[in-house]
Amino acid sequence: MIHRTLPILLALTAAASAQDGGQLYTTHCSACHAADGKGATGGQFPPLAGSPWVKGDPQRTIKLVLHGLTGPVEVAGRTYNLEMPPQGSVIPDDHLAAILTHVRASWENASSPVTADMVKVARAATADRKTPWTAPEILKLHPLPAVAPPIANLISSIYPGEWQDLPDFSKLKPINVEEEHDGLISITHADRNEQFGLVWEGEITAPKAGKFTFSLDADDCARVIVDGKKVAEVRGIGPLNGSRAKQGQIKLSAGRHPIRIEYVEFSGQEGIALAMKGPGIPGWRNLSDQPLPPERPSLMVTPTEERAVIYRNFLADTTPRAIGVGFPGGVNLAYSADNLAPELIWTGNFIDGGRHWIDRGQGNQPPAGEQVVKLSGSRALADTARFRGYKLDPAGNPTFSVQLGKQFVLDSWKPVGSEGSPAFLRTLTVNGQGSPVEFLISDKLPLKKAGDQDYELGDAIQLHAENAALESRDGKTYLKLAPGKPVTLTYRWK
Amino acid sequence: MSHSRSLASIRGFLFCLCAAASASAQQQSDFYLREEIPLPKGEVMELGSIALMPDQKIAVTSRRGDLWICTGAYETDLSKVTWQKFAEGLHEPFGMFWKDGWLYLTQRPEVSRIKDSDGDGRADIFETINSDWSIKGDYHEYIFGSDPDKNGDIWAVLCLTGSFTADVPWRGWCVRITPQGEMIPTCSGIRSPGGIGFNAEGDVFYTDNQGVWNGSSSLKWLKPGSFQGNPSGNIFYDQAKNMGPRPVEPNDKSRILAERKRIKEFVPPAVILPHAKVGNSPTGIIPDLSGGKFGPWDKQVYVGEQTASEVQRVCLEKVNGLYQGAVFHFLSGFEAGIVPIRQAADGSVFIGGTNRGWASKGSKPFTFERVRWNGKTPFEIHTMSALKDGFELTFTEPVDPATAGKPESYAMDAWTYIYQAAYGSPEVDQATPKITAADVSADGKKVRLKIDGLVQGHVHHLEAKGVTSKSGGKLWHPEAWYTLNEIPR
Numbered sequence: 001m002i003h004r005t006l007p008i009l010l011a012l013t014a015a016a017s018a019q020d021g022g023q024l025y026t027t028h029c030s031a032c033h034a035a036d037g038k039g040a041t042g043g044q045f046p047p048l049a050g051s052p053w054v055k056g057d058p059q060r061t062i063k064l065v066l067h068g069l070t071g072p073v074e075v076a077g078r079t080y081n082l083e084m085p086p087q088g089s090v091i092p093d094d095h096l097a098a099i100l101t102h103v104r105a106s107w108e109n110a111s112s113p114v115t116a117d118m119v120k121v122a123r124a125a126t127a128d129r130k131t132p133w134t135a136p137e138i139l140k141l142h143p144l145p146a147v148a149p150p151i152a153n154l155i156s157s158i159y160p161g162e163w164q165d166l167p168d169f170s171k172l173k174p175i176n177v178e179e180e181h182d183g184l185i186s187i188t189h190a191d192r193n194e195q196f197g198l199v200w201e202g203e204i205t206a207p208k209a210g211k212f213t214f215s216l217d218a219d220d221c222a223r224v225i226v227d228g229k230k231v232a233e234v235r236g237i238g239p240l241n242g243s244r245a246k247q248g249q250i251k252l253s254a255g256r257h258p259i260r261i262e263y264v265e266f267s268g269q270e271g272i273a274l275a276m277k278g279p280g281i282p283g284w285r286n287l288s289d290q291p292l293p294p295e296r297p298s299l300m301v302t303p304t305e306e307r308a309v310i311y312r313n314f315l316a317d318t319t320p321r322a323i324g325v326g327f328p329g330g331v332n333l334a335y336s337a338d339n340l341a342p343e344l345i346w347t348g349n350f351i352d353g354g355r356h357w358i359d360r361g362q363g364n365q366p367p368a369g370e371q372v373v374k375l376s377g378s379r380a381l382a383d384t385a386r387f388r389g390y391k392l393d394p395a396g397n398p399t400f401s402v403q404l405g406k407q408f409v410l411d412s413w414k415p416v417g418s419e420g421s422p423a424f425l426r427t428l429t430v431n432g433q434g435s436p437v438e439f440l441i442s443d444k445l446p447l448k449k450a451g452d453q454d455y456e457l458g459d460a461i462q463l464h465a466e467n468a469a470l471e472s473r474d475g476k477t478y479l480k481l482a483p484g485k486p487v488t489l490t491y492r493w494k
Numbered sequence: 495m496s497h498s499r500s501l502a503s504i505r506g507f508l509f510c511l512c513a514a515a516s517a518s519a520q521q522q523s524d525f526y527l528r529e530e531i532p533l534p535k536g537e538v539m540e541l542g543s544i545a546l547m548p549d550q551k552i553a554v555t556s557r558r559g560d561l562w563i564c565t566g567a568y569e570t571d572l573s574k575v576t577w578q579k580f581a582e583g584l585h586e587p588f589g590m591f592w593k594d595g596w597l598y599l600t601q602r603p604e605v606s607r608i609k610d611s612d613g614d615g616r617a618d619i620f621e622t623i624n625s626d627w628s629i630k631g632d633y634h635e636y637i638f639g640s641d642p643d644k645n646g647d648i649w650a651v652l653c654l655t656g657s658f659t660a661d662v663p664w665r666g667w668c669v670r671i672t673p674q675g676e677m678i679p680t681c682s683g684i685r686s687p688g689g690i691g692f693n694a695e696g697d698v699f700y701t702d703n704q705g706v707w708n709g710s711s712s713l714k715w716l717k718p719g720s721f722q723g724n725p726s727g728n729i730f731y732d733q734a735k736n737m738g739p740r741p742v743e744p745n746d747k748s749r750i751l752a753e754r755k756r757i758k759e760f761v762p763p764a765v766i767l768p769h770a771k772v773g774n775s776p777t778g779i780i781p782d783l784s785g786g787k788f789g790p791w792d793k794q795v796y797v798g799e800q801t802a803s804e805v806q807r808v809c810l811e812k813v814n815g816l817y818q819g820a821v822f823h824f825l826s827g828f829e830a831g832i833v834p835i836r837q838a839a840d841g842s843v844f845i846g847g848t849n850r851g852w853a854s855k856g857s858k859p860f861t862f863e864r865v866r867w868n869g870k871t872p873f874e875i876h877t878m879s880a881l882k883d884g885f886e887l888t889f890t891e892p893v894d895p896a897t898a899g900k901p902e903s904y905a906m907d908a909w910t911y912i913y914q915a916a917y918g919s920p921e922v923d924q925a926t927p928k929i930t931a932a933d934v935s936a937d938g939k940k941v942r943l944k945i946d947g948l949v950q951g952h953v954h955h956l957e958a959k960g961v962t963s964k965s966g967g968k969l970w971h972p973e974a975w976y977t978l979n980e981i982p983r
Contacts, residue, residue, distance in 0.1 A: 027770040027771075028770060031774055031801045031853050031854070031855070032853045034853075040849075040853035040854075040857075041849055041853055041854075041857060041859065042857070044850075044853070045853050068917070082851065085704075085705065085917055085918070086916070086917040086918075087917070087918070088916070088917070089912070089914065089916035089917050089918050089919055089920070090704075090769070090917070090918035090919060090920055091920070092920055309582065309583065310582060310583025311559070311583050312559055312583050312584060312585035312601070312603070313559070313585060313586075314631050314633075319631075320603065320629040320630065320631040321603040321604070321625065321629065323583070324583075337603060337604070337622070337625065353558065356558075356633075357538070357557075357558050358850075359850065359851050360633050360634075360850075360851035360852075361633050361851070362632075362633045363633075364631065386622075386625075387604075387622050387625055388621065388622050389606060389619070389620045389621040389622040390620050391618055391619050391620070392617075392618045392620075393618075394612070394614065394618075
């Protein structure tokens with residue numbers, strides 16, 4: 001017995017002492033995960049202190065550090081979407097063992113040491129891997145350690161009904177009641193996904209006495225009640241994307257407390273995310289199977305009453321060189337400087353900058369408003385044409401400029417609608433001498449003649465054309481532009 | 495390995511004790527005044543570029559795409575600065591300068607110039623000069639643009655898609671944009687740039703970040719026609735007739751020194767900025783052209799460091815046709831991760847910072863700062879230059895020959911990195927060049943270190959902790975990292 005344990009003890013001691021894990025952590029990890037393990041810049045980066053990701057089977061953490069991580073990852077109830085660069089080619093086995101031993105024994109963490117041999121095993125097992133992991137990939141190999149059900153004695157009651165806000169459930173009768181043994185609220189157990197209400201009841205545990213915060217988000221509406229007191233609620237119809245999330249606080253004594261969650265789904269997408277934090281809980285503790293959406297506040301970009309606003313970034317359903325313009329009066333467009341024409345027009349809100357202005361800003365942002373019309377999605381002029389920028393008039397209305405040999409095609413947009421009848425006036429002009437220019441107006445929307453100068457463009461737009469020769473060919477609509485002869489098109493939503 | 499590391503940390507510990515005991519230890523505030531410039535209230539000013547304008551105005555751009563103009567940034571009392579918003583809706587500009595009434599911008603999708611033609615204080619003409627490269631729509635497809643070179647060309651370096659692949663044309667390339675709006679492919683081999691700028695001679699350099707085919711971050715010389723080390727973008731050679739045939743593919747898990755013998759276009763990094771020791775994310779580059787108004791560093795180069803929130807100092811020299819030189823720690827304590835950096839004619843250095851998406855030592859989300867020199871010169875290694883049998887050190891003041899003349903006052907170690915397709919590299923091929931003599935010049939300003947065992951291609955790390963000045967002071971920054979691409983003949 002002695003003979004068997006002594007070498008192991010010696011090996012562990014050697015692993016711990018040969019490399020200074022704390023110093024190596026500072027060198028390789030602390031820029032993002034912070035010296036205190038709580039995540040740099042006030043927790044904008046994932047914490048390691050108290051994180052289940054660094055607990056339990058060390059292979060998960062080792063493989064993650066060796067190959068990096070890409071895409072969204074949930075840590076302690078919050079979703080992060082950064083990039084963890086692979087370190088396998090930078091950090092040798094004994095150094096990585098020392099770092100992870102340090103991480104697993106520091107702050108509130110108390111997991112077993114990691115040896116260089118474990119790193120060697122992980123390295124060999126993943127030698128073929130060329131790309132960083134996604135969170136689901138690594139969790140499939142090495143799930144997070146099981147946790148006690150966060151809500152004890154959880155039962156769910158389902159109520160069919162068409163509500164656009166929370167009803168008084170006490171006056172209603174559920175059609176089904178279930179025990180939820182995993183202790184997580186989830187709408188995936190409901191037998192439907194449209195027009196219903198759900199109520200969950202159970203008990204949460206406060207590890208220590210103090211003030212606890214509950215964060216709630218839902219599609220559509222929800223309310224959380226602890227110790228019989230309303231703590232947070234999300235009202236009305238809307239998405240679960242962080243923009244309507246609500247937080248509330250309550251003082252709790254140490255021990256168990258009754259919790260009740262009420263929820264309504266009207267139609268379309270559905271979901272609920274609830275988490276709590278407070279004394280004795282590292283980070284957020286999820287109470288739902290769906291984590292809180294990234295803390296991405298809505299950063300709505302809006303024109304002033306007098307002036308249009310421009311937003312250039314990656315927009316959904318157009319090309320990377322997109323130029324968004326939001327006009328006073330609630331009309332908006334997305335011009336593609338790749339395809340040399342506006343591709344989207346819509347009404348209402350312009351753009352939410354939250355996606356691109358928080359963290360690294362991945363992905364394409366869709367319009368924030370309504371009645372989105374995709375006018376076109378291919379190049380409006382010949383391949384030799386070049387985007388040459390735009391001019392703004394004093395109201396911020398743009399004139400886009402495209403060079404085609406010695407000619408310039410000028411494409412001006414301004415709002416002309418009235419309340420309840422949003423519209424754009426577009427003026428197209430070819431400057432310079434030369435032959436007429438054929439300009440693509442739409443590559444998909446069918447054009448239907450509705451009058452002398454009036455057309456229907458697709459289902460949503462009435463098009464009024466002056467001095468214009470519109471021509472439909474193979475399902476596409478073209479405009480012939482003669483040099484020096486401006487053409488005006490009015491786009492009006494039906 | 496572990497043995498030498500713990501020795502180093504003990505040495506470091508002893509040095510700290512000594513420094514603490516000596517009341518005369520030099521610190522930044524003895525020489526440089528770092529001040530935050532108040533930003534417009536309520537605005538998120540994550541700065542990406544800084545341009546100097548006439549009448550001591552300064553233009554800055556934010557990552558959100560705003561352009562603001564600051565008045566009063568040269569004044570002693572910075573609390574009185576005023577700001578005016580000049581433009582919005584720009585696409586993440588990382589490069590801006592003023593010329594002939596226009597502000598020129600390198601934006602993610604295009605190089606453009608903008609101006610206010612009706613005098614209402616807001617830009618109304620946004621003219622696209624060139625947009626002949628592709629963007630796939632990945633957030634990592636950054637572009638950093640230079641000031642105009644002597645021909646008026648703007649040099650721009652294009653990050654790989656996701657910093658790994660060249661999915662669309664000219665990702666991973668340096669291109670020049672001429673005043674006529676032409677795009678000229680100029681260098682291949684770029685990975686993930688953090689800044690671009692000139693040295694005092696007007697040659698163009700950029701910083702590239704540790705990652706695939708970059709064992710460590712470094713400062714690289716954009717010699718026209720060169721290959722910078724990352725082969726992903728080499729698929730576009732068939733569209734760049736001016737660049738000649740596609741270079742030979744590099745061997746994986748090799749060394750830069752070995753591969754540049756195989757690949758004639760390969761220009762090695764001029765100065766490696768050893769990962770984690772010097773920094774993690776190098777950014778903006780400027781030459782000191784103030785003629786000594788920012789200290790005695792005339793014609794040296796400053797490099798921003800995003801993660802460490804530092805400005806580092808680089809001395810460059812050309813040996814056998816290649817640039818190489820040393821990096822020194824210099825200014826630190828900035829409030830956020832540094833990205834753009836600018837020097838004004840009065841010597842003041844302006845820096846902008848952001849740490850959104852990439853953490854930094856400075857913990858504020860963004861910052862705009864000014865650093866001025868107070869006229870006092872720190873005791874520093876001014877220049878480190880290669881000799882055929884060692885290095886010559888030039889100091890900012892005369893040294894004490896009793897300490898500076900002793901080889902034991904110095905220590906040197908050397909290493910290189912694996913040149914590989916994997917991300918980064920450990921330090922490898924460690925060597926310990928032996929300092930056999932230290933000869934102090936008659937004026938006490940120079941020391942010739944005679945060294946056995948210089949290794950071509952290696953980073954040579956010098957510690958000069960035992961050296962004191964004539965007045966007994968220790969060096970402010972006793973370390974230098976010299977990249978020995980070539981040994982002088």
